[in-house]
Amino acid sequence: MSDFKEILSQAKRQIKEVSVHDVQENLNPANGFTLLDVREGDEWEQGHLDKAIFLPRGFLEVKADKILTDKSEPIVVYCAGGVRSALAAKTLQDLGYTDVYSMRGGFNEWKNNGLPFVTPEKVGKDPWARYSRHLRIPEVGEKGQLKLLKSKVLLVGAGGLGSPAGVYLAASGVGTLGLVDYDIVDESNLQRQILHWTSSIGMPKVDSARRTLFEVNPDVKVQTYAIHLDASNILDIFKDYDVIVSGSDNFTTAYMVNDAAVMLKKPVVYGSIFRFDGQASTFIPYEGPCFRCIYATATPPELAPSCDEAGVLGVLPGVIGLIQATEVVKLLLNLGTPLVGRLLTYDALEMTFRQFKIRRDPGCATCGPNAHIDLASIPEFVCAVQTASNRG
Numbered sequence: 001m002s003d004f005k006e007i008l009s010q011a012k013r014q015i016k017e018v019s020v021h022d023v024q025e026n027l028n029p030a031n032g033f034t035l036l037d038v039r040e041g042d043e044w045e046q047g048h049l050d051k052a053i054f055l056p057r058g059f060l061e062v063k064a065d066k067i068l069t070d071k072s073e074p075i076v077v078y079c080a081g082g083v084r085s086a087l088a089a090k091t092l093q094d095l096g097y098t099d100v101y102s103m104r105g106g107f108n109e110w111k112n113n114g115l116p117f118v119t120p121e122k123v124g125k126d127p128w129a130r131y132s133r134h135l136r137i138p139e140v141g142e143k144g145q146l147k148l149l150k151s152k153v154l155l156v157g158a159g160g161l162g163s164p165a166g167v168y169l170a171a172s173g174v175g176t177l178g179l180v181d182y183d184i185v186d187e188s189n190l191q192r193q194i195l196h197w198t199s200s201i202g203m204p205k206v207d208s209a210r211r212t213l214f215e216v217n218p219d220v221k222v223q224t225y226a227i228h229l230d231a232s233n234i235l236d237i238f239k240d241y242d243v244i245v246s247g248s249d250n251f252t253t254a255y256m257v258n259d260a261a262v263m264l265k266k267p268v269v270y271g272s273i274f275r276f277d278g279q280a281s282t283f284i285p286y287e288g289p290c291f292r293c294i295y296a297t298a299t300p301p302e303l304a305p306s307c308d309e310a311g312v313l314g315v316l317p318g319v320i321g322l323i324q325a326t327e328v329v330k331l332l333l334n335l336g337t338p339l340v341g342r343l344l345t346y347d348a349l350e351m352t353f354r355q356f357k358i359r360r361d362p363g364c365a366t367c368g369p370n371a372h373i374d375l376a377s378i379p380e381f382v383c384a385v386q387t388a389s390n391r392g
Contacts, residue, residue, distance in 0.1 A: 004204075007087075008083060008086060008087065011086050011087050011089075011090040012086050012102075014090055014093070015086060015089040015090050015093065015100065015101075015102055016089075016100070016101045016102070017082075017086070017101065017102050017103075017104045018076065018101045018102070018103060018104065019103075019104055019105070020103060020104070020105055020109050020110045020113055020115060021113070023035075023049075023076055023078075023103055023110075024115055027074070027076045027101065028051075028076075029050075029051040032073075032074065033074045033075070033076050034053060034068065034073055034074065034075045034076070035049050035051060035052035035053065035075075035076050035078065036052065036053050036055060036068070036075055036076065036077045036078070036088070037049065037052045037053065037054050037055070037078060037079075037107075038055060038056060038057040038060060038077055038078070038079050038084050038085055038088045039056065039057075039079050039080055039084070039107065040056055040207075040210055040211050040214055041054075041056065041211075041214045041215070041218060042214045042218055042221070042222070043080060043107070044120070045119075045120055045218065046119070047107070047111070047117045047118065047119045048107070048117060048118060048120075049078065049107070049110065049117055049118075050116065050117065050118050052078075053067060053068075055067055055068075056211060057079070057084045057087070057088050057203075057207075058197075058199055058200060058203060058207070058208065058211050059199065060088055060091055060092070061091060061095070061199075062199060064091075064092065064095055064097075065095070068092075068097065071095075071096050071097045071098060072097075072098050072099065073099065074099040074100075074101070075092065075097060075099065075100045075101065076101045076102075076103055077089045077092070077100065077101065077102050077103065078102070078103035078106050078107055078110070079106045079107070080106045080107050080108055081105065081106040081107075081108050081109075082102065082103065082104050082105050082106045082109070083106075084207075085102040085103060085106060086102045088102070089101065089102040128142075128145075130173070130217070130219070131145045131173050134148075134172070134173070139333070139335055140333060140335075144333045145173060147332060147333060148172060148173045148174050148175065148329070148332060148333070149173050149174075149175040149219070150175055151174050151175055151176070151242050151243075151332045152174075152175065152176040152177075152178065152240060152241045152242050153169055153174050153176070153177055153178070153241060153242060153243045153244075153245060153328055153332075154177075154178035154179075154180065154237070154238065154241040154243070154244050154245065155169075155177060155178065155179050155180065155245045155247065156180045156229065156244060156245060156246050156247060156248055156253065156257050157180070157181055157246075157247035157248045157249070157253075158179045158180075158181040158183075158193075158195055158205040158206055158208075158209040159181065159183070159189065159193050159205070159247065159249070159317075160192045160193055160247070160249075160273060160312065160316075160317035160321070161245075161247030161271045161272075161273065161317050161320055161321045161324060162179070162181070162195065162209070162245065162247045162321070163192075163193045163194045163195040163196075163209075163317065163321060164194060164317060164318045164321030164322050164325065165245050165247065165271075165321040165322070165324045165325040165328070166179070166195060166209060166213060167194065167195065167212070167213070167216055168321075168322060168325040169325050169328060169329070170213045170216045170217045170220045171216055171217055172325075172329055173217065173219065173220070174220065174328070174329075174332070175219075175220065175221060176220070176221045176222075176223060176241075177213060177220055177221070177222050177223070178222075178223045178224075178225065178237070178240075178241055179205075179206045179209050179210065179222060179223070179224050179225065180206075180225045180227070180229060180237065181204075181205040181206050181209075181225075181226065182204075182226050182227050182228045183204075183205050184202060184203065184204055184205065185200040185201050185202065185203050185204075185205055185208050186201065187201055189205075191314040192312065192313075192314040192315070192316070192317050192318075193317075194318070195208060195209040195212045195213070196208045196209070196212070197212070204226050205226075206224035206225065206226045207224065207226075209222075209224075210222045210224055225237055229253055229256055229257070230256070230375075231256075231375035231376040231378070234256055234257075234260045234375065235260055235263065235264065235375075238260050238261065238264055238266055239264055241266065242266075242267075242331075242332065243266070243267050243268075243269060243328050243331055243332065244257060244261050244266050244267070244268045244269070245268075245269050245271075245324055245325075245328060246258075246268050246269065246270045246271065246291075247271055247321070247324070249272075251295075251298040252378060252379070252380050254270075254272075254291060254295075255291065255292065255298075255378050256375060256378050257291075258283065258290050258291035258292055258366060259292075259366050259373050259375055259378065260375060261283070261285065261290075262285045262286075262290055262366050262367050262371075262373065263373055263375075265285045265286070266285070267282065267283065267284045267285070267331055268282070268283040268290075268291070269282050269283075269324045269327045269328050269331070270282070270283060270291060270324075271320045271321065271323065271324045272320070273312050273316050273317055273320055274310060274312065275310060275311055275312055275313065275316075276313050276316065276347065276348040276349045277316075277345065277346065277347055277348070278316055278317075278319060278320035278345070278346040278348070279320070279343055279344060279345045279346070280320055280323045280324060280327070280339060280343075280344045280346075281294075281339045281340075281342060281343045281344065281358070282327050282331070282338040282339040282340050283340070284338070284340050285367060286367060287340060288340035288341040288358075288360065289341060289358050289359055289360045289361065289364075289367075290360075290364065290366050290367045291366075292361070292364050292365055292366040292367070293358065293359070293360050293361040293364045293366075293367065294343065294358055296361065296364070296365070313348055315348070316346075316348055319346055319348070320346065323344065327339055341357060341358055341359065342355050342356065342357060342358065343355070343356045343358050
């Protein structure tokens, strides 16, 4: 099976690429060329080439024949850096367009060369209308909303839990959302991962999620990381965020997130799901237990079913993901009592919630007094969860 680099390399061998200077001097609307911007809406709002047509990459196959009616007309496609435009150019060729070019370096290269672009005007927009119901809550108000707008939250995983958490955090006006996920949208994801649509199948999850979150709230800045978290990158990513939302389905990432967050003293809002059951907690380093205090070791591989084998009820992530989003907002606004020192469990079949007191483990390998954190030593685990021995 080809990986993304091979697919991109193959696409570039089959299309024509042009420089930003070629576009400015010859391949522009004045010379009969159509400029096609395949970026997302928030990118378009920040600036675009004059007289360009806006058609996000995710809608290209669906809307191309309605917007680009003449398949013989010359088209120059551009994105932010030249990757999406190369793939889009290949797609247009597959759809029967005969004279298509991809602008090498994209809009970033265009701006870096000091070439002209236009920024859409926003007329008559009330910046507070969207958040009017927050403004009416005394505990939130304008001060709280401004704090949310200045906040940065990182979602580790753009899947089942990251989907509802991301949608509601964006709707609430959290100013910056980071998305970490290196997976591609598969049809089997659509049963529960509401960030992704049928038209997203085959897209990187972070790109699909970014598109959806922009539609939810274009005020929100979305940073994407289509990478696998490991010891070489996790600290650099985490350091700029106020809260980490842990929604991964495997122990390796869960331990990596926990240990890095403890090192940086970042709060983690944890959630997990399994068939009909879910659980959530909030870990604030040195104020309460961490993930390793509850799950010191992983379930042996021979006893743990794989995520695909276990399955999950499609609506279950919505419940746990919304609990995570609620915890994040409470942390950012310093409201209420977070789930620190408590593990909240949910049984969908019985429609019951239970709370378990959890405490710090004095021998914890991550937050104990003799802890020594070595991110590079975290082994590969499977995805099932083992019951904690210190759950009270």
